[in-house]
Amino acid sequence: MSQIEIKNVSVTFKAKQKDIHAVSGVSLSIQKGEVFGIVGLSGAGKSTLVRTINGLQQPTTGEVTVDGVNITKASKPQLAAARQKMGFIFQNFNLVNNRTIAQNIGFALTAANYQKDQQAQRIEELLGMVGLADRKDNYPEQLSGGQKQRVGIARALANNPDILLCDEATSALDTETAEEIVTILKDINTRLHITIVFITHQLEVAKSLFNRVAVMEDGRIVEQTTVYDLFADPKSQMGQRLVGTFLDTKLPxxxxxxxxxxxxxxxxxxxxxxxxxxxxxxxxxxxxxxxxxxxxxxxxxxxxxxxxxxxxxxxxxxxxxxxxxxxxxxxxxxxxxxxx
The missing domain is CATH 3.30.70.260 (ACT domain)
Structure with missing residues (x-):
């Protein structure tokens, strides 16, 4: 049984008396423990779609089910409990600048009612997992972009989630640093068997991290396949465009x-x-x-x-x-x- 089921989800926004169809009739099944990628250009609807999974965005139509809980119809207590099992990694890190790294992670633990006397040990474990054990007393401004994103990963893992949602988590980083983040996420997926849903426009990330992938264009899924088959033989025009750019052999x-x-x-x-x-x-x-x-x-x-x-x-x-x-x-x- 799929861990995440997205059934015929659409999201429509009103803007100046005009309907904007950010997501249109999307259906996806994501299996427990896999790394599932959603790729597409800016404005394709990727971020809006991933936010329907944890209820940050309510679909206009359709249903999202996570671990048997209908997120679109859940009560506030049900939704809060479901969100406890989902970590979220942001593109721009979302760290509190006037708090230390340890305090930033502590916020997530406190919000989830993690026992106070066990928080210090848990923070040590999390920072060790992302290679920042010696940085707990630093402030965000003292860290590089890659280190900030490692803190973001540690914070997302604070409450032992079953699912990690990653919204362009590497797009603000240089290529080498992005590869380091991908390596950390692969290790987390392997060791902890956490399901990862990762949205990006970077096919460098897709080829290294994903098991399966969906291609989005204008709010729709235009192709679903394994990541190898996407690169080897893309079926959709958007898939061909993305892969063609990545595998470009344009001569000088x-x-x-x-x-x-x-x-x-x-x-x-x-x-x-x-x-x-x-x-x-x-x-x-x-x-x-x-x-x-x-x-x-x-x-x-x-x-x-x-x-x-x-x-x-x-x-x-x-x-x-x-x-x-x-x-x-x-x-x-x-x-x-x-x-x-």
Whole structure:
């Protein structure tokens, strides 16, 4: 049974006598213990949707059920009890600047009626979990952005939640620091078996952290799949756009300018698995009489499986180039003819 069930949820806001459909007819099932990602551009409705899970946003229509509790119809006591089992990690950290790190976490413990005489020990445990055991007496302004977000994670874990909701938790951080936060969250998910729902526009985070992913566009879910399948073969236009940007093999302008002076065809090849394409390229070049120049290539590992991307330029007689393109399309997972 799913831990989180979102059924036909819509959220509509009124603005200057105009309806804004932030979320439209979304249905999702999220399993206990998984890391589920929701990706999309700014304004896609991701934040609004995730706030329906803990009742911070009431749906206009539809239902949200968490651990068997209908959040949309829950009484105040029921909702308060459900929220106790959900931690929330914010994009902008939401720390109280005139209180120490320990006091910031203590607020969460006190709000949940955690026993006073056990709070100090719990704070030590939480800060140790995120690598900040020696920073409990510091103030937020004395910490880096990544350290502040670690405090945010510790605070979200204060009351032993079953679910962590993460709203763009890495978007305010540089790439290296974001990777550190992702590593901490993966460890927490593995060790504590906490379900994580993470919304982001950063596919770098998606490839490293998520098990399954939903793509949102204009308030709707346009694709649901495993994270590997999203990168390997996105079905929706938005999925293709996001993945295309992440796996971009755009050549430098100087190289493109030189290619334009030549007679040939630029191809973008995408394949799955770690095997090199060299034997296929050699075989096709020999069979068709074209010259195949490898211009650029990379391999990305998604869920421990490889996706390879190559940019190649074919030169030779036009009929032979056409024959080679056909051969590549039969041998490679995805082939795109790139206009110069």
């Amino acid at each position: 302008d100087e190289v493109l300018f030189k290619l334009k002076q030549l007679s040939g065809q630029l191809l973008s090849l995408r394949y799955q698995g770690e095997d090199s394409l060299d034997p296929i390229i050699t075989k096709i070049a020999k069979a068709t009489g074209v010259e195949v120049n490898i211009l650029q290539g990379r391999i990305e590992y998604i869920q421990n499986k490889a996706i390879g991307i190559l940019a190649v330029f074919l030169t030779g007689d036009a009929p032979n180039i056409t024959q080679a393109i056909t051969a590549f399309k039969q041998a490679v997972d995805q082939v795109s003819e790139v206009a110069l």
